Each structure stands twice: as structure tokens, then as C-alpha cells.
Amino acid sequence: MKLSIYTKILSRQLITKWGRFILASGGIMVGIWAIVLTTSLSTGVLGTITTALNSQASAREISIFSREDGQTSFFNPGAGQAPKFVALGQDDIKKISAKDPNIIDIQPDLAIANGGLKTVLDLTGKADRCYNINKLSTGETDKNAQPKPIENPEKTKEDLAKCTTLTFSSFVFESLYLSKKDNWLGQTTKPAQNEIVLCFKCDDLGQKLGYKEPKEMLGQSISLDFVFAPNLYKPGTTYETANLTRQNKINNTNRTAKFKITSVIDDRQDSFLAGSSSYMDIANYYQTMRTNNPNLNDKDFGTLQVTGFLKSYDSLASSKEILANNKLLGFSILEGILTGVTAFFAGLTVVLSGFGLIAMIASIFGIVNVMAISVLERQKEIGVLKALGARNWDIFMIFLFESILLGFLGWLFGVLLAVASGLGIAKLFNLYSSNNPDWQKNLAGLNIKEFNPSFSWWLLLGCLILAVVVTAISGLAPAIKAARQNPVDVLRSE
Amino acid sequence: MLIQLKNVTKTFGTKKNPTIALKDIDLDIEQGSFSLILGRSGSGKSTLLSLLAGLDKVTSGQIIINGQDLSQAKAGKLAQYRSSIGIIFQAYNLLPNLNVVENIQMGCWASGKTPDDNYVNELLTQFGLTHRQHANIKTLSGGEKQRVAIARSLIGRPSILFCDEPTGALDKQNETQVTEILQKLHQSGLTIIMVTHNPEFKSIATDLITIEDGILSTSKPNN
Ligand SMILES: Nc1ncnc2c1ncn2[C@@H]1O[C@H](COP(=O)(O)OP(=O)(O)OP(=O)(O)O)[C@@H](O)[C@H]1O
Ligand SMILES: [Mg+2]
Numbered sequence: 001m002k003l004s005i006y007t008k009i010l011s012r013q014l015i016t017k018w019g020r021f022i023l024a025s026g027g028i029m030v031g032i033w034a035i036v037l038t039t040s041l042s043t044g045v046l047g048t049i050t051t052a053l054n055s056q057a058s059a060r061e062i063s064i065f066s067r068e069d070g071q072t073s074f075f076n077p078g079a080g081q082a083p084k085f086v087a088l089g090q091d092d093i094k095k096i097s098a099k100d101p102n103i104i105d106i107q108p109d110l111a112i113a114n115g116g117l118k119t120v121l122d123l124t125g126k127a128d129r130c131y132n133i134n135k136l137s138t139g140e141t142d143k144n145a146q147p148k149p150i151e152n153p154e155k156t157k158e159d160l161a162k163c164t165t166l167t168f169s170s171f172v173f174e175s176l177y178l179s180k181k182d183n184w185l186g187q188t189t190k191p192a193q194n195e196i197v198l199c200f201k202c203d204d205l206g207q208k209l210g211y212k213e214p215k216e217m218l219g220q221s222i223s224l225d226f227v228f229a230p231n232l233y234k235p236g237t238t239y240e241t242a243n244l245t246r247q248n249k250i251n252n253t254n255r256t257a258k259f260k261i262t263s264v265i266d267d268r269q270d271s272f273l274a275g276s277s278s279y280m281d282i283a284n285y286y287q288t289m290r291t292n293n294p295n296l297n298d299k300d301f302g303t304l305q306v307t308g309f310l311k312s313y314d315s316l317a318s319s320k321e322i323l324a325n326n327k328l329l330g331f332s333i334l335e336g337i338l339t340g341v342t343a344f345f346a347g348l349t350v351v352l353s354g355f356g357l358i359a360m361i362a363s364i365f366g367i368v369n370v371m372a373i374s375v376l377e378r379q380k381e382i383g384v385l386k387a388l389g390a391r392n393w394d395i396f397m398i399f400l401f402e403s404i405l406l407g408f409l410g411w412l413f414g415v416l417l418a419v420a421s422g423l424g425i426a427k428l429f430n431l432y433s434s435n436n437p438d439w440q441k442n443l444a445g446l447n448i449k450e451f452n453p454s455f456s457w458w459l460l461l462g463c464l465i466l467a468v469v470v471t472a473i474s475g476l477a478p479a480i481k482a483a484r485q486n487p488v489d490v491l492r493s494e
Numbered sequence: 495m496l497i498q499l500k501n502v503t504k505t506f507g508t509k510k511n512p513t514i515a516l517k518d519i520d521l522d523i524e525q526g527s528f529s530l531i532l533g534r535s536g537s538g539k540s541t542l543l544s545l546l547a548g549l550d551k552v553t554s555g556q557i558i559i560n561g562q563d564l565s566q567a568k569a570g571k572l573a574q575y576r577s578s579i580g581i582i583f584q585a586y587n588l589l590p591n592l593n594v595v596e597n598i599q600m601g602c603w604a605s606g607k608t609p610d611d612n613y614v615n616e617l618l619t620q621f622g623l624t625h626r627q628h629a630n631i632k633t634l635s636g637g638e639k640q641r642v643a644i645a646r647s648l649i650g651r652p653s654i655l656f657c658d659e660p661t662g663a664l665d666k667q668n669e670t671q672v673t674e675i676l677q678k679l680h681q682s683g684l685t686i687i688m689v690t691h692n693p694e695f696k697s698i699a700t701d702l703i704t705i706e707d708g709i710l711s712t713s714k715p716n717n
Contacts (some may be wrong), residue, residue, distance in 0.1 A: 005603045012591035384587045387549055389577025389605030389650070392569050487576075488550040492540075 001394040010401050017374075021409055024370040027363020028410025028471065029417065032463050034356030036418035040453035041425065042345040042352075048451035049341055050313065059313050059334040061175055063109070064088070064096065064306040064323060068238045072324040087302035089235025096306065100322045102315035105174035105190075107282050108303035173197075174309040176265075176279050183270075186218045186263035193283045196222065196259035199276040201267045214266040222259050235302035257284060313338070360466070363410075364474045371403050371478035378482075379489060386487035396483035403475025407467040414467075415460060422453035496654070496685060497523040497546065502555035504541055515541040517708040519555070523687065528680045528698060530715075531689045533705035539689040540658055542705065546687060547656045548575045560653075577605030580647030584659040586639040588631045588646075594618075595627040597642055601649035609649050617645040621675070637668030644675060655679065657688040673698070 014021055053059040068084040088108070097106045173190045176197070181188070191197055200206040200214040211217055233239060259280065267276035286301050308330075310319060320330040375382075382395055430450035499521040505512040515538040523529055531539045544550040545557060548564055557564040559575070567575065580601075588597045598617060602609035618624045621641040626634065634642065640660060647655060657676070661669040669692070677698045680686050688695065696702065702713045 001604060001606050008596075009591070016591055380587065381589060383549075384589060385600075385604050386573070387547070387576055387581050387587075388601055388646070389573055391573045394604070394606075486550065488544045 001390055001397070006394075006397055006401050009398055010405060013374075013402060014405065020370060021406060022413075024367055025406045025410035025413065027359055027366050028407055028467050029414040031356040031358075031360030031363065032411050032414025032467055033417045033421070034359060035353045035463055035466075036415055036455070036459060037422050037453075038352035038356070039349050039459050040418065040422050040455050042349045043456070043459075044422075044426065044451050044453040046342060046345045047454055048448055050338065052448050053313060053334060053338055058175070058179075059332070059338065060178075060310040060316075061172065061332065062103070062308045062310055062316065062319055062323075063331045063333075064308055065304065065329040065331070066092075066327065067329055070327045072320075072327070072329045084238050084240050085304045086238050087233035087235050087304055088306055089302050090298055092235065093306055096308065096323070096326075096328070099326065100308075100319050102311045102319050103308040104311050105172045105309040107172050107307055108301070109305040109307045172307050172309045173279055175307075176277060180265045180267070180276060183266040184263060185215055185266060186261075188263070191262050191279065191281060193281050193287070194257075194259055195262040195280075197263040197265065197279040198222070198261055199265040199267045199278050201270065202265075202276045202278070205278075214264040214268075217261050217264050220261050222261055233302035233304055234300065237302070239304060257287070259284075360470050364470060367403055367406055367471055367474035368477065370406070371399065371475050372481075374402065375399060375478045375482040375485075379485060382482055382485050383487045383489050386485075392483040395485070396479045399479035399482045400472060400475050403471045403479070404468050406475075407469075407471030408464070410471070411464050411467040415455075415463070419453075419455060422455070426450070426452050495522050496525040496527075496560065497521070497687075498556075498558040500556045500558070502545065502557060503553050504538070504545060504550070505553045514708055516545075516705075516710075519710045521703065521710060521712065523685070523701070526683055526685055527700045528686045529688070529701040529703055530695055530699045531687065531703045531705065532691075537705045538708055539705055542703075542710075543656055543658050543687065543689050547579060547581050548572045573605070577607070577650060578653055580650065580652035580655040582640070582643050582647050582655070582657040582660045584662040586636075586643045586663075588639060588642055590631050593628050593630060594623055594634070594642055597631060598645045598649050601646040605650070607650060613649060613651075617648060621645055635668075636664050637671060640664060640668070640672055641675070644672070648679070652684070654685045654687065657686065657690075659689055659691065661690070661692055669694075 066086040066088055068086050071083070093106055093108060097103050177184065177188060187195075198205060198217060200211075200217070206212075206214060206217065265276050265278075270276055286296075286298065289301070290296050308319070310316060313334075316330075316332055316335060323330040385395065385398075386392075433449055499519050502516060502519040502521075503514070504516040505514050507513045519542070531542060533539050541550070545552055545564075546559075548567070552565045555565065562571075562575070564572070564575065589600060592600060595614065595618065598614055599609045615624075618627050621644065623638065623641060623645065626638065631639070631642070640663075644660075655676075660676070661672050664672060673694060676686060676688070680698065688699075696715045699715050702715055704711050704713065
């Protein structure tokens with residue numbers, strides 16, 4: 001028999017017995033509904049979280065170290081001792097960005113603020129990055145900037161309390177721009193050596209300088225005193241993190257430098273967690289160090305930590321691998337969190353989909369039953385078709401197709417139900433979220449306002465295959481029974 | 495010889511407690527004949543017809559049709575044989591989900607063949623079914639149903655036509671109509687083998703096959 005005849009017989013059967021088809025496919029429908037709904041919701045939520053974390057610049061920052069022992073894990077398998085690091089030079093930084101196209105911005109990090117080790121934090125407590133504001137000038141009329149710079153800076157905490165520090169966090173430019181771009185004023189590209197990006201509320205800068213609106217600062221100039229020089233690490237030399245403060249202090253006296261304010265971050269609405277920061281090119285550091293130590297050249301400016309910024313969070317693993325191949329250690333603080341979140345949702349999906357699978361398995365009995373009834377009801381039809389020359393195979397296929405149709409219908413209705421309920425749930429969530437601004441704050445500044453379920457083609461296709469396979473298996477025995485039926489029964493009138 | 499039966503026995507039920515429907519039957523049927531199978535109810539007429547039409551298998555013996563032994567044929571060969579013959583039932587056995595023309599076409603479709611559209615139309619016209627070709631089977635009269643069934647049996651251009659009491663459920667007028675159709679088919683050269691209680695067919699038959707208690711005898715109609 002030709003395929004078109006199978007479908008003709010099947011479609012007529014569907015038209016006359018549609019009620020039964022719908023009832024019999026109910027189990028498959030519930031199963032597919034549960035699987036598609038839970039998977040689409042959890043992938044949707046996960047996708048939203050990943051996107052949120054991705055736009056959360058810090059998720060895409062990768063801290064790069066070179067361990068003396070060549071290991072590529074941050075944690076020392078030995079004991080509570082901090083590992084020894086080898087300082088990386090300018091050439092190393094260039095090499096890293098050349099080898100990995102996924103690292104779209106990279107810069108040395110002088111304070112190792114991201115390391116998470118106690119010794120490192122002690123070191124940053126000494127505030128290697130304290131800048132004193134001298135004055136802010138418009139070029140024509142100078143404003144009397146507050147407060148005055150301290151005269152003879154000392155490297156003690158008491159002195160630091162007196163100086164107004166500008167916070168230059170470990171953000172690489174791309175990272176800072178991405179996380180603040182909604183409130184970014186002025187030039188959006190990386191500032192040149194004599195240019196600077198300032199935040200408005202951070203360090204109470206705007207208020208101290210007497211500005212009401214961030215945009216008033218744009219295009220003006222600011223003079224900064226470099227009070228402290230950072231530790232200078234010689235590229236290729238090993239340093240023990242425990243002793244960093246005693247190593248390689250270089251001579252530095254105050255040096256004033258003038259910057260054009262090319263961009264201002266309007267951070268007035270920022271939550272506590274979404275901290276802001278000013279940004280300047282690291283070359284300004286080197287510049288001031290070279291001024292006071294003329295013997296230094298670019299090659300001497302090493303760093304223990306390099307911060308790279310990834311094109312996307314997804315490329316973290318591949319970037320780590322490239323680094324490991326070059327005996328470098330790549331580390332992302334958010335990696336662990338995201339791995340945990342992913343695992344949680346994957347687990348949740350498996351458990352909830354499991355219920356769907358159970359529903360489908362239970363529906364096998366129903367389908368076998370319905371198909372057995374169908375074979376019984378159509379004994380005469382089977383006999384007639386056989387008397388007209390149909391092969392056993394044809395009869396088998398007619399009934400197999402019929403049970404597969406049950407799977408297809410169950411899948412279709414299940415998917416429709418899942419799409420409707422998934423979109424409904426998302427709509428409810430999004431409505432709740434938009435009416436409750438507090439909720440958004442609760443999400444740790446991730447700024448998740450809404451999510452949408454994700455119905456990927458592989459999920460729908462996978463479920464279709466599952467439904468068809470389950471119903472085909474269920475229909476096998478009744479179809480074989482039908483195929484084997486003796487056609488002689490047609491001769492009996494009743 | 496078109497059809498040859500040698501020592502054919504057919505029993506139903508278990509080996510220990512068998513119902514013997516046909517016992518050691520020998521029979522020859524010639525090409526172009528119009529054979530009637532006669533006998534009391536329960537004598538085994540339908541059983542014989544089902545063996546000849548390849549719908550059932552013999553318990554022992556041989557059925558040789560066109561030199562091919564049906565008793566040895568596998569399922570696939572049997573299906574092929576059934577597609578080469580035509581068969582008409584007392585209970586019409588049309589497919590209720592298909593309309594008139596589709597039921598006729600099913601005579602070819604069932605065995606994977608494509609029906610000849612011209613022949614379909616010819617049969618519709620010949621049997622007065624053209625105006626009802628898209629009608630639901632349930633809305634047809636008994637006579638119309640049987641004409642559809644005859645058309646279905648003819649659409650594949652069969653070599654033999656088997657009929658099991660084709661007029662058994664029809665009134666006088668329709669009975670006459672069907673009888674005329676079958677007579678014309680026979681005159682055009684088709685071999686017809688028919689089970690019937692209707693003595694009227696004796697006038698148009700060439701051979702009479704009578705079964706009594708499972709035993710068979712053949713004779714010629716006395717006309
Ligand atoms: N599948 C079966 N199982 C058991 N016995 C059967 C079966 N088919 C037929 N028989 C028996 O075989 C005998 C012949 O039956 P068959 O149907 O051939 O009779 P028939 O001559 O066609 O009768 P009728 O004129 O009433 O149609 C009967 O006794 C019947 O009960
Ligand atoms: Mg009978």
C-alpha cells in the first residue's frame with residue numbers, strides 16, 4: 001500500500017474517532033507538557049540569570065596569574081599557604097591577548113584586589129591607589145576644589161584618612177563601560193593617557209566639588225596628585241604574596257597630572273552593591289613613576305595579576321584552557337556561583353521532567369488498551385483490506401501509524417499547553433516584578449526585571465521523538481496482532 | 495485447467511475435537527466457467543470459497559490455481575494472489591470511512607496499485623453510481639452497496655470473480671439487476687465462482703458444485 005493510502009485511512013479514522021484520539025493522547029500530552037514547561041522555564045530563568053551575570057561586568061572578568069610551580073589552579077592543593085607568583089610583564093600581556101581572541105580588553109592590576117587572599121587585602125589596605133584631588137578647572141574659571149591636597153603624604157592609614165581618595169577599582173575599561181553604559185555620559189571609548197572617566201557619587205566627588213549634575217563635569221579638567229607609587233614587580237621574578245609590602249618599593253614624591261574629563265558615570269541611582277569607579281589608563285601610573293625614577297623603562301613595569309575581559313561569559317572555559325596551555329592561571333570569582341546556579345536548575349529540570357516521563361510511561365497502558373480496542377473494532381476492515389490484496393505489512397503500518405498519531409497529537413497539545421502556561425507564568429512573574437521594585441533590589445543588583453521561557457527547537461524535537469517512540473512501542477503489539485489476523489472472518493456476515 | 499483441488503480437507507476446532515467442514519475434495523474448474531456452489535446451510539460452501547480465494551488455508555491437500563499451489567504459498571504470495579482476483583460478499587463489506595468512489599479505488603489501493611481513472615468512471619456509469627460517487631456509504635441502499643462492491647472487485651481487472659451469496663440481502667428488483675451484471679461479466683469472458691441459495695442463477699451457470707455433509711459432487715445445469 002502506498003503511504004498516501006495509509007494517511008487517507010488514518011485521517012478518516014481521526015475524523016470519525018477524534019474524541020477517542022484526544023482522550024488516548026492525554027497521558028502523552030501531560031507528560032510532554034510537564035517536560036516542556038519545566039525545561040523551558042528553567043532554561044529561561046537560567047538564560048536570564050546568565051545574561052544578567054554576563055552584563056554584570058565582573059562575571060566576564062578573568063584574573064590571570066602565573067604561579068611559580070606552573071600550576072593552573074588558584075587554590076594550593078598543599079595547605080593554607082599562599083602560592084608564589086611570578087610577575088608578568090608588558091610583553092606577557094600582549095602575548096595573552098594575541099593568543100585569545102575572546103579576551104577583548106586586558107590590563108595589569110597593580111593591587112591584586114581580586115585575589116581574595118588575606119595578605120593581598122592587607123596590601124590594598126595600604127591604598128596603593130590613593131590620588132589626591134588638587135583642583136578641578138574649567139580652563140577659564142577655576143573652581144576652588146575641596147579639600148586641599150595634603151602636604152607631605154605618608155604611607156600610613158592615619159594619613160590616608162585625611163586624603164581624599166579617588167577609587168580606581170580593578171575594572172578594566174570594557175567591564176566598567178558595560179556595567180555602567182546606561183548611565184554613561186560623554187565619550188564611550190577608552191580614555192587616552194591624559195583623559196579620565198569619573199564617577200559622580202562615588203567618593204562623594206560631585207558633591208565635594210560642588211556639582212549638582214554629572215553632565216556639568218564633562219569636558220572639564222581635573223588635576224590629580226599621585227601620592228603613592230605602587231609596588232613595582234620585576235617581570236619574571238617570583239614573589240611571595242605574604243611579603244609583598246616589603247618588596248620593591250620605589251621612590252616617589254608628589255607629582256601632579258592634569259586630565260580631561262571625557263566621560264562621567266551618573267551613579268546617583270546605584271545600589272550599594274553595584275559600586276561604581278573612576279577609570280584612567282594605567283600608563284599614567286608608569287608615567288609618574290618614570291618621572292621620578294628616570295632609569296625605569298616600560299619593560300620594568302611588571303604586575304602579579306592581569307585582568308582580562310571576556311567577549312562573553314561562555315568563553316570562560318576556553319579562555320582558561322588557552323591560559324593553562326601557556327602555564328597561566330585563569331580565575332573568575334563568579335564562575336563558582338554560576339556553576340552552582342546552573343547545576344541547581346539542571347537538577348530541578350531533571351526532577352520535574354521525571355514526573356512528565358512517569359506520566360508518559362503510565363500512558364503506555366492506556367494507548368495499548370485503546371489500540372487493542374481499535375484492532376478489535378476494525379477486524380472486518382482488516383479482513384476486507386487483506387481480501388483486496390493488502391499485505392500483513394500494510395495492516396501493521398496502518399495501526400502503527402495510528403498509535404504514532406496519538407503520540408503526535410499528545411505532543412502537539414502538550415507543547416501548546418506548555419507554551420501557553422509558560423508564557424502565562426512568565427507574564428505573572430514579570431507583572432509582579434514590575435509592580436515591586438524591591439524585588440529587583442533583592443536580586444543582588446542583577447537587575448532582573450523579567451524572564452521569558454525558552455522553547456528551543458531541540459527541546460521540541462526531542463519531545464516529539466520521545467512521544468513518537470513511546471507511542472510506537474505501545475502500538476507495536478496491537479499492530480502485530482492486527483497484521484496476523486486471518487482474513488477469512490470477513491465472510492461471516494456478523 | 496484454471497483451478498484444481500486435490501484431496502482438500504478443511505477442519506476447524508482442535509485436533510482432538512475437530513469439525514470437519516470439507517473432506518477429501520477433488521474439483522476442477524475451467525477458465526471462463528460460471529460455477530455455482532450449492533448446498534444446505536452449514537454444508538461448507540463459504541469454507542470452500544474462502545479456500546479458493548486465498549482467505550484461509552487448507553488443513554490438507556492442494557489447491558492449484560494457474561499452476562501455483564496456494565496451500566504452499568507464503569503470506570506475501572497469498573496477498574499477491576488476492577490482489578489478482580475479485581471478491582464480493584453477502585454483507586458488502588465496504589469501508590464506512592470512505593465514500594463510493596474511494597471504496598471502488600480501494601480495490602487497487604489495497605495492493606499498492608493505482609486505479610485507472612477512466613475505468614473507475616466507466617464502472618460508475620455502468621452501475622448507475624455516477625451521481626452518488628461522493629456519497630457516504632451509510633446513505634446507500636443495499637442494491638447500490640452491492641453494485642459498489644462489484645465495481646470494487648472489478649477495478650483491478652481480476653482473472654476470477656468469487657461471490658458469496660451476492661444477492662442474499664437484496665430485494666427482488668436489485669437481485670435481478672445484480673444477476674444481469676454478473677451474467678454480462680461472464681459473457682465478456684470472466685470466470686465466476688459463486689455461492690448461492692438462489693435457484694435463478696442456475697439458468698445462467700455453466701457448472702453446479704453441490705456440497706452435502708462435506709462431500710462434493712459436480713453436475714451441469716439442465717438447460
Ligand atoms: N472458524 C470456524 N470455526 C469453527 N467452525 C467453523 C468455522 N467456520 C465454519 N465452521 C463450520 O464449518 C461448517 C461450514 O461452514 P460454512 O460457513 O462454510 O457453511 P455455509 O455452507 O457457508 O453455510 P451458510 O449457507 O449458512 O452460509 C459449519 O458447520 C460451520 O459451523
Ligand atoms: Mg456461507
